[in-house]
Every structure is written in C-alpha cells, then in structure tokens.
Amino acid sequence: MNRKGADVDRRYMRDKSQVPPKPVVRLGLAILRGVNWIQNSIVPAPMRIADLSFGGYTLSEVVRTAAALGIADKLAQGPMTAEALADDIGADPERLFRLMRFATVHGIFKISRASRRQQGPATTLFANNALSACLREDHPNSQKHLILAVVGKQHLSAGWQELEWGIRTKGRIFEKVYGEAFFERCANDMAIEDTYSKGMSALDHTCGNTILQDYAWGKYAHYVDIAGAYGSFIAELLKANPKSTGVLFDQSQVIHRARKVWQEDASRLALAGRISFVAGDFFKPETLPCAQSKKTAWILRQICHDWPDEETVRILSSIRAAMEPHPQECTLCLVEAVITSKGEPTADVRDRARTASDLHMMIQHDGKERDALQWADILSKAGFKLTKIVSTRSVFSIVEASPVPITSSMAVMDATQAA
C-alpha cells in the first residue's frame, strides 16, 4: 500500500459521466459495428456462442462479487496482492486471485506492470483502472449500489434461473423464486429496500446526467417526482433550475428515509425551502401531491416499466385524476428506456441495455420496456395524449404527454378500479 495513504486513483476519480456530442457517438458506434463484425469473422461460431453463454453470467457475477467484497475501495490506496487483499477482507487468497485474474482479462482492474512477470497470489499486484474505480463507494459516478441492487441475489439474480419457466408459462418469476412480489419484499426488509433506493440514485451517473441535459426541463416552474426514491433526480433538477420548486413523492417508509438523506447532504439542505415531501400510494389519487396553478412536470422515472400494462394504466389514470383542477398546466414526463431496436445485431450499448432491461423487468416485476406504439396506447387508455418522445444520449428517453379532458367513461373506469 502507498505509504502516504494518498488516493492513487485520483485520475480515475473525476466525473466520467459526460457523454460525447451526438456526431461523435454516431462515429464511434459505426467503428464498434466494424469491430463486432471482425470479432465474429475471426472467432468460429461455436466458440463465440459458447463464450457468450458462459461469459455473460460469469462476468456479471464477478463484477457483483468484486463490488460486494469492496475490492475497489481497498485498492484506492494503491496496488495490492491477492494475499494482502484477502487478508484485509477475510477471503481465500488463491480464489480471490482467480477472481481478479478473470476480471483483469475482461478489462476490469489491472495488473501493475512491475508484477506482470511473476504471476501468483503472493506476487501479482492488482490496481484499479477507470472501470473498477466506478465500483468505489466514493466515486462521483459510483455504480456500486446499482450493481448490488440489480445483480444481487437478494434482489434479482436468482430469478434468471427461472427464465425458461417464465417464458413457457407467463408466470410471475420473482414471486416463484422469492415467495413475494418485489415491492412487498422491499417493504418487509428495510436493508433490501435501502440498497434498492441507493441503487436508483446511482442511475444518475450511469446515464451521464443526459436526462437532465437533453430535455428542456427549464420550461417548467414546478416538478412532481412520483416514486422518486431518495430524490437524487429532483435534487439535480432543482439545482439546475434555481427558481423552480418541487415535490418528492414515494411510499411512506421510503420518504421517511429520503428526508434523512436530504438532511445529511449539504447540497440538498440548501434546497430545503423549495422541496416538499409527500408520502402515499400512486394507485390512490387522493394520496398524490395536489396540482398547482403553474407549469408542472409530473415525472415518473423508471416507474411504469416496473408494472404490467393494466397496473401502468391504473397508475397513470390516478396521476391524471390528481392533475385536476389544473390539467392545462400539467405535462406528464415518463423517463423510460423506449425500445427502438428492430432486432438487428448492434454494438450500441443503449440498445443492448434497453432489451436487457426489458428482460430484467419481466423477471423482477412482470414489467416491460415499451416501444412508441405501446406508449401511445397505454397513455390514451389513461387519459393522456402522447405529444413527443425525446431521445437522450443515454439509454433513456423522455415520453412527453398532455392530459386530455376526463370523459365520463374514464370516470366510470376509475370508480370500477377503486372498488
């Protein structure tokens, strides 16, 4: 370890979340497509398909394990051998060495040049690189909690073992494996829910804050963040738009912890006069924040994809009802991974991530990612008209919709659902 105890990862600890301008992204993707083609040309098909099936879940589990063991945090002070690391975290040195060797082969962590000649648990020095630094708890773009929340066996990963069953039967996979629905499990286990809420905050840094930059949020005076977890997104909106106000809405136990998170963070404390916290259930319009007579964005980031179509229509109908008596001031903004892929093979990480998220949602919630046509249909059933879909440089798009006048048939539908 570095004697001065200085953070040797300094150069990897800068904010790396900025996505380059669109033309640069387009050029990069064209080159990646070429690289993909070359890889498929030089690796025989049987070897490639075996690698894809074997390598995929192996890599995922290795990254999760490294995050859970806190290896990147330990390496912050300098390169360490597997033996020293194992001693520090209470692990077996030989197995830890093998885990780290696999990770470095995949470009996560690196082996310090000085120790490349003599490989072994006692001699090889492992260090952080740009990717592994993002597993550090204190990295400005830390992905640690997102990975623990999404890949962790407490949350999702065991569900993948039942994908075949789920595809055959259309049954609810998460309930089969864990014995209860995901949000019930969260409500019954604070630690699981806390990891999940922290993981959602890390989402801001996964997508390079492009959700904030690539949509004209400044046209609104007020933001209502429905099911905003600990409020990382609305905090950034309020910082970027100093005259605006906002409401963070979520379930009562989540709001209770969100208040604490805001009290402990100086940059959020500074927003105290412009934010209010409301606890409730988005299936019950009477518990939602009151509509105000100023331009308001009703934001649902990563919410609808958690629910099947019928429940999504119920949530959005409930929000439509809460927009009264000021619907003309209200815009619905859904931040979702809108499916655009026509199924061609692609090197675009965003298309891959959207279709992967679709399967995650299938397993975790019986939810789904949707394409533009599916959004138009859902929105019209809930009392909205799709106005536009604004793509960002990240995985996410903003699905923008305006409320349409509530007809008597909708009122009847609401009453039936409430009964």
Ligand SMILES: C[S@@+](CC[C@H](N)C(=O)[O-])C[C@H]1O[C@@H](n2cnc3c(N)ncnc32)[C@H](O)[C@@H]1O
């Ligand atoms: C995928 S997280 C989204 C978090 C947040 N929007 C973000 O992007 O960071 C789903 C959120 O839905 C909330 N939720 C689930 N059921 C709810 C309900 N019936 N009423 C209100 N919120 C609910 C959860 O507490 C959780 O914070």
